Amino acid sequence: MKKGRTAGIPAWKRGLLVGMIGLMAVGAAAGIRDRQAEREGQRAMVMGEAPGEKGQSLQDAGKQTQKRETKKIALTFDDGPHPYYTEELLDGLAERNVKATFFLLGQNIEGREEIIKRMAEEGHLIGNHTYYHVDITRLEDEEACREILDTSEKITAITGQPVEYIRPPFGNWDKELECEVTMLPIFWSVDTLDWTTRNVDQIVQKVVTDIEENDIILMHDSYDSTVKAALRIIDLLQAEGYEFVTADELILE
Numbered sequence: 001m002k003k004g005r006t007a008g009i010p011a012w013k014r015g016l017l018v019g020m021i022g023l024m025a026v027g028a029a030a031g032i033r034d035r036q037a038e039r040e041g042q043r044a045m046v047m048g049e050a051p052g053e054k055g056q057s058l059q060d061a062g063k064q065t066q067k068r069e070t071k072k073i074a075l076t077f078d079d080g081p082h083p084y085y086t087e088e089l090l091d092g093l094a095e096r097n098v099k100a101t102f103f104l105l106g107q108n109i110e111g112r113e114e115i116i117k118r119m120a121e122e123g124h125l126i127g128n129h130t131y132y133h134v135d136i137t138r139l140e141d142e143e144a145c146r147e148i149l150d151t152s153e154k155i156t157a158i159t160g161q162p163v164e165y166i167r168p169p170f171g172n173w174d175k176e177l178e179c180e181v182t183m184l185p186i187f188w189s190v191d192t193l194d195w196t197t198r199n200v201d202q203i204v205q206k207v208v209t210d211i212e213e214n215d216i217i218l219m220h221d222s223y224d225s226t227v228k229a230a231l232r233i234i235d236l237l238q239a240e241g242y243e244f245v246t247a248d249e250l251i252l253e
């Protein structure tokens, strides 16, 4: 007889054990459903409707928020995709089972379609960072909208998904801007200054020292130093119990 983990345990105890494992599995599945419901609730609020309208009471949504235990944070990468470093980063994220957010420049999309397809397939959130990295507030509305819509159109042509979020370059967003499609801006709470220091230790130190629950971290996937720093940050903060999520999960916290 093959010696398994339950060998030597009386039959009635084995039954109990199997029952307990079954219950644990049901519990875990319920937890996943709770998180899903909670996310739907948050999304409903972004869209301006009460969670109750999706068949869930406000009170329930509140309870689920309290129940959450993990500390969530989001890594965001602007200005990509980069023909080499973005893929290196995606490899590292996949190995660690981490989801991140990428705000792409329209001008960087052509020839890098496979990288963008991979981002979408691996569960990362893809957002808009304008076509030519422009300051939206300095442009006429028509031109500003073209910057945004052309970029979204290119992304959607690759992923098949609509683009809902924008990281406005320089953090300058015009709330009054009305394009054909409504975009939700996502800013940041921790600026790593990775593009200026290009120093792995400094980037890691800055994030690990400043980090708080629900932080959105700004980085750029165009540098070797950023990729190395991002992966080290993940390893350090996962060990502290942080969970890395896409930025849309945090903007209403």
Ligand SMILES: [Zn+2]
Binding pocket: 078, 079, 129, 133, 169, 170
């Ligand atoms: Zn940028």
